[in-house]
Amino acid sequence: MDVGPKPQSWFTGEPQRQEVSYPQATGTGLADIYRIPDGRQRAAVLIFLGANAAGRDDQDVLNLGNALARAGFVTMFHWSPTMALRQNIDPDEIDNLVWAFKYLKSQDYVVGDRVGMGGFCVGAAFALVASADPRIRDEVLFLNSFGSYFDARDLLLQISSRSRIYEGQSTPWDVDQLTFKVFANELIETIHDPREQKVLRAVYMEIGQSTQADMGSLSPHSQQVSELLDGTTLQRAEEIYESLPEEFQASMRRISPSTHVGDIKARLMIMHDRDDRLVPAAESRRLAESVKHRGDYRYTEVLAFEHVRPGSEGGVWELVKEGAKLYRHMYGIIRQGK
Numbered sequence: 001m002d003v004g005p006k007p008q009s010w011f012t013g014e015p016q017r018q019e020v021s022y023p024q025a026t027g028t029g030l031a032d033i034y035r036i037p038d039g040r041q042r043a044a045v046l047i048f049l050g051a052n053a054a055g056r057d058d059q060d061v062l063n064l065g066n067a068l069a070r071a072g073f074v075t076m077f078h079w080s081p082t083m084a085l086r087q088n089i090d091p092d093e094i095d096n097l098v099w100a101f102k103y104l105k106s107q108d109y110v111v112g113d114r115v116g117m118g119g120f121c122v123g124a125a126f127a128l129v130a131s132a133d134p135r136i137r138d139e140v141l142f143l144n145s146f147g148s149y150f151d152a153r154d155l156l157l158q159i160s161s162r163s164r165i166y167e168g169q170s171t172p173w174d175v176d177q178l179t180f181k182v183f184a185n186e187l188i189e190t191i192h193d194p195r196e197q198k199v200l201r202a203v204y205m206e207i208g209q210s211t212q213a214d215m216g217s218l219s220p221h222s223q224q225v226s227e228l229l230d231g232t233t234l235q236r237a238e239e240i241y242e243s244l245p246e247e248f249q250a251s252m253r254r255i256s257p258s259t260h261v262g263d264i265k266a267r268l269m270i271m272h273d274r275d276d277r278l279v280p281a282a283e284s285r286r287l288a289e290s291v292k293h294r295g296d297y298r299y300t301e302v303l304a305f306e307h308v309r310p311g312s313e314g315g316v317w318e319l320v321k322e323g324a325k326l327y328r329h330m331y332g333i334i335r336q337g338k
Contacts, residue, residue: 013038015069017062020076022103024096031100032056034065035074035109043114044074045144046101048093050123051083051182076104087181089122091255097130105139116142116266121278122182124148125257128287132263140266147272149279150286151258153241153249158280159183160228160237166282170234176277180229181205187225190248196222204229261290268297275303 016037021028035042045068049061056079068075078100082090097117105115117140119127124145131140149155154165159180163170184204191197199214200222218226224240232240241249253259268291272284281301288299 015066017065020103022100024099029096029100029103030079031103032065032077032079033074033104034069034077036069039109041109041111042072042074043116043141044076044104044107044110045115046076046078046097046104046117046127048078048080048097048117048119048123048127050080050119050121050126051087051089051178074104074107074110076100083122087178088185089182089255091251094126094130094133094255097126098133098135101130101136101140113139114141116140116144118144119146119148121147122149125150125152125255128257128264129255129260131266132260134263137263137265142267142269143264144269145271145284145287147276147279147284148257148270148287149283150256150290151283152252152256155279155283156183156187156228156252157234157237157241160232160240161234162231163234164280164282165234166280166285173280174277179278184229186248187228187244190245191219191222191225193219193222200226200229257287258290261287264291269300270297271300271302273303274301 013036015034018033018035020031020033022031023029047064055061056077061077065075065077078093078097080090080093080096082088083093101115101117104110105112117127117131119125125148127143128145128148131137131143158165158173159175161170162173162175164173181204184200188197188200188204191200196218199218203215203226215226221243224243228237228240257264268287270284270288272279272281274281284299284301288297291297
């Protein structure tokens with residue numbers, strides 16, 4: 001987006017990046033805001049990248065912030081050190097997103113009734129849950145979800161069974177290592193013994209060292225966690241899940257859009273890469289199906305461009321079709337800022 005000529009800047013000027021802090025329930029949040037500093041009020045969008053390790057200075061992040069600013073949005077990136085740097089899931093970030101949204105909406109350079117949210121992967125799921133919060137749900141105009149999961153329990157079962165599940169059909173899934181490590185962290189944290197946590201992190205997170213003797217001395221609960229991480233059948237994964245601590249299961253429900261989707265009032269724009277290894281596209285299909293009755297949503301499923309071979313006539317046509325779908329989806333987002 002920031003390579004080559006930038007015709008948008010001929011009319012809008014160059015975006016400005018500003019670090020801001022804002023109050024949270026406990027402590028202070030940190031964010032970057034991208035905007036055109038010309039004194040005009042604009043629509044705004046709050047974005048959460050979730051457990052992505054890309055930092056604030058990552059070129060893709062900079063490009064996205066600048067591109068959205070040129071497209072007419074005040075763009076705020078909410079940062080979570082616990083999730084981005086530790087490959088962890090922190091449910092408290094849902095509440096922090098509510099605080100971030102309220103801060104963004106209150107700025108004098110923002111049109112207060114034209115503020116939306118967006119996110120990627122786990123960040124999209126958290127944005128969906130936050131948008132259902134009664135403190136802001138009547139104020140979130142739109143939400144763009146890219147690659148979200150719909151139900152954390154179902155996602156964990158698919159990770160453990162190494163399979164994508166949709167409409168009763170199962171297909172093999174080569175789980176991305178980032179997804180695996182994030183959920184491995186969550187499962188290992190259900191273990192109370194620090195020594196056993198250390199053993200499993202050495203095996204599955206490649207942190208430290210462990211021996212076969214260490215694995216043989218694990219408690220029954222830790223052995224079950226190990227079984228989930230090694231990979232098992234869907235039926236066995238379901239059995240083990242039901243034996244996990246209720247506190248963990250409650251946390252999985254809390255961070256699941258499926259739990260809160262009935263309270264979301266924002267216009268939803270849902271997008272997923274059909275061959276996504278981070279989260280199966282079926283998760284976004286289920287999200288779209290859950291809001292079909294209410295309307296006011298768009299679902300776009302694309303084939304990642306690296307999977308499209310433009311060397312043949314069929315490949316060129318696929319490239320055109322996927323590009324057209326992406327354009328229509330992005331145009332729907334840009335319209336929210338007008």
